[in-house]
Amino acid sequence: MNKTYANKLGLLALSSMLFISCQDDDIVKNDDDTVVETPKIELKDHSNIPAMVFAMPGFEKLNIFTLISSSDVLEQSPNFVFGAQPDGAGFMKDPNGDGFIMITNHEILQSVSRVYLDKNFKPVKGEYIVDGIGGMTRLCSATLVDPKEHGFGPIFLTAGESGEESLVHAIDPLGLTGDRSRTDRVKPALGKASMENAVPLPTDVSGSGTYVLIGEDQGYSTSHQSAGQLLMYHSTTRGDLDNGKLYALKRKDGTITEGSMTKNASYDVEFVEIPNAKNLTGAEINAKNIEINALRFSRVEDVDYRKGKGNGNEIYFTATGQASGGKPVEGYTMWGRVYKLVLDKNNMLKGKLEIIAEGDSNPGNDLINPDNLCVTENFVYIQEDGDSYYADAKHDSYIWQYNMATKSYKPWLNMKHNRGNAEWFQMFDQSGNLNKFGSWEYGAMVDVSDLVGIPGTFAVNIHPHTWRQDKFLNADGSGTQTNKEGGQVVLIKNVER
Numbered sequence: 001m002n003k004t005y006a007n008k009l010g011l012l013a014l015s016s017m018l019f020i021s022c023q024d025d026d027i028v029k030n031d032d033d034t035v036v037e038t039p040k041i042e043l044k045d046h047s048n049i050p051a052m053v054f055a056m057p058g059f060e061k062l063n064i065f066t067l068i069s070s071s072d073v074l075e076q077s078p079n080f081v082f083g084a085q086p087d088g089a090g091f092m093k094d095p096n097g098d099g100f101i102m103i104t105n106h107e108i109l110q111s112v113s114r115v116y117l118d119k120n121f122k123p124v125k126g127e128y129i130v131d132g133i134g135g136m137t138r139l140c141s142a143t144l145v146d147p148k149e150h151g152f153g154p155i156f157l158t159a160g161e162s163g164e165e166s167l168v169h170a171i172d173p174l175g176l177t178g179d180r181s182r183t184d185r186v187k188p189a190l191g192k193a194s195m196e197n198a199v200p201l202p203t204d205v206s207g208s209g210t211y212v213l214i215g216e217d218q219g220y221s222t223s224h225q226s227a228g229q230l231l232m233y234h235s236t237t238r239g240d241l242d243n244g245k246l247y248a249l250k251r252k253d254g255t256i257t258e259g260s261m262t263k264n265a266s267y268d269v270e271f272v273e274i275p276n277a278k279n280l281t282g283a284e285i286n287a288k289n290i291e292i293n294a295l296r297f298s299r300v301e302d303v304d305y306r307k308g309k310g311n312g313n314e315i316y317f318t319a320t321g322q323a324s325g326g327k328p329v330e331g332y333t334m335w336g337r338v339y340k341l342v343l344d345k346n347n348m349l350k351g352k353l354e355i356i357a358e359g360d361s362n363p364g365n366d367l368i369n370p371d372n373l374c375v376t377e378n379f380v381y382i383q384e385d386g387d388s389y390y391a392d393a394k395h396d397s398y399i400w401q402y403n404m405a406t407k408s409y410k411p412w413l414n415m416k417h418n419r420g421n422a423e424w425f426q427m428f429d430q431s432g433n434l435n436k437f438g439s440w441e442y443g444a445m446v447d448v449s450d451l452v453g454i455p456g457t458f459a460v461n462i463h464p465h466t467w468r469q470d471k472f473l474n475a476d477g478s479g480t481q482t483n484k485e486g487g488q489v490v491l492i493k494n495v496e497r
Contacts, residue, residue: 336370
């Protein structure tokens with residue numbers, strides 16, 4: 001990614017990855033308004049499985065194409081299986097050719113795949129650069145660090161979330177497949193926790209240093225009383241992930257539970273240091289969070305920042321929610337929330353926090369367990385993880401479109417369960433749960449507009465949990481997992497940014 005792939009397109013390798021600033025016109029441009037030369041790609045279906053999602057009313061202009069599904073056979077690697085639960089992802093130019101590369105977490109497999117796409121964005125080859133041994137823990141959301149956007153990289157930051165001792169991995173997206181079982185590619189300075197994502201902020205707000213926002217996917221319990229935190233790693237050196245300090249978010253007035261906060265209100269917050277975090281256990285970090293009165297959220301599953309020049313200090317994150325016996329846990333969201341945090345550019349350890357969306361006031365009809373987020377310059381796309389099967393759920397997993405200007409949101413994308421279609425159920429309901437609301441969920445949603453040269457083009461990952469085949473078993477070859485679910489990635493055109 002930091003090499004040229006042709007003389008004429010030398011700069012493109014650094015300017016056409018994930019997290020490029022968004023444009024709304026018909027010409028793809030750099031930040032300085034110079035035109036970016038991009039390949040001419042005609043989007044079309046590349047999978048043998050139909051798209052598992054559809055546009056909601058009001059968004060009929062969306063065009064949906066299948067990119068890859070687990071049952072597809074790739075011509076250059078016929079034995080490769082695109083594994084279960086494709087979650088965090090990133091896309092980049094292939095520096096060694098005229099095609100592209102897609103890096104994907106496979107959550108339940110604890111693995112990371114690398115799929116090569118040809119110049120027409122067609123998947124042609126796949127392999128694993130992290131397997132279930134090297135991953136060690138479930139790998140959920142992730143960030144492909146872009147040298148142009150973040151000032152360092154390329155690195156695929158993928159966070160483990162299998163308990164409080166999990167770590168963030170820093171994976172070379174161009175690394176050797178022979179390294180896939182390595183367990184030493186972790187960054188203890190970013191802390192230990194049941195983490196969902198680690199997101200570096202862009203250079204226009206991080207300056208010569210490094211800021212990484214980390215969400216802890218943990219709810220409150222008697223054995224984990226600090227619940228989930230929003231963490232921040234900071235180093236005064238750009239690209240340094242080993243020698244910085246770790247902080248946890250707290251309210252300045254010392255109030256500790258998210259249940260004390262309401263929509264249409266703003267709260268003063270600050271990040272407080274967790275001393276010596278690099279050398280602490282996860283349990284010790286949790287104890288320190290309690291000691292410093294860190295804000296306790298119910299499962300901070302994903303974090304993203306607003307795109308556009310100078311907007312990177314505007315952070316959005318989810319609290320997915322939790323329940324006990326189908327009832328709320330006092331002080332915590334059950335149905336889920338989305339928060340907006342605006343950091344002070346003069347002191348990035350301070351800011352203002354507010355709730356922009358929540359499901360508790362209209363249970364089952366509004367948000368249901370928001371998980372992944374994709375933030376553009378003008379919108380927040382809120383992706384639901386509705387597989388909690390709450391009894392009062394009234395809809396399948398949505399992606400909601402939140403409009404920053406109007407501060408309102410509406411369903412944008414839905415899962416294609418096709419209830420009543422016997423053929424569909426025969427294909428995709430091996431578990432018997434397809435009739436349930438929210439039995440499928442979303443993974444990453446990634447802006448690939450600059451890569452394909454078509455503004456408003458995004459990739460969306462899908463976890464069709466009920467689709468299970470023996471041929472999907474042991475996709476990464478590690479033999480560590482028994483899960484045999486399939487997965488899918490679609491491309492969506494005409495997405496508002």
